[in-house]
Amino acid sequence: MKSYIFITTEGFTFQPNSESSEPDIENCQVIGFADGKDLEEAFDNLMAENEYLLETNFNEITGYELKHKEYQKFSKTFYISEKCKILED
Numbered sequence: 001m002k003s004y005i006f007i008t009t010e011g012f013t014f015q016p017n018s019e020s021s022e023p024d025i026e027n028c029q030v031i032g033f034a035d036g037k038d039l040e041e042a043f044d045n046l047m048a049e050n051e052y053l054l055e056t057n058f059n060e061i062t063g064y065e066l067k068h069k070e071y072q073k074f075s076k077t078f079y080i081s082e083k084c085k086i087l088e089d
Contacts, residue, residue: 003066004042006031008058031061039063 013027014020032050036042043063047053068074 001035001037001069002042003033003035003069003071004039004046004063005033005066006043006046006061006063008061010058010060031058033066039065 007028007030009026009028011027011029013025013029015025031053032046034042034046034049036045043061
């Protein structure tokens with residue numbers, strides 16, 4: 001079985017501490033993760049395991065295969081504030 005992530009560009013996002021009444025960030029939202037022999041099976045599993053998605057207004061969802069089964073072990077968190085400090089020096 002392969003692991004997949006499912007995302008959508010539908011919806012809106014505000015940056016932290018935003019005072020705007022209009023969304024000010026283009027975004028992708030993670031809908032979920034699922035396993036399957038291919039994308040179609042993984043999407044079916046995603047929907048079966050998260051039936052509440054049928055009650056949302058999300059429609060267009062894109063799936064991507066994750067390279068590693070244990071993808072969390074291969075992740076890294078980045079901080080924009082730290083990048084800014086490096087650029088200032």
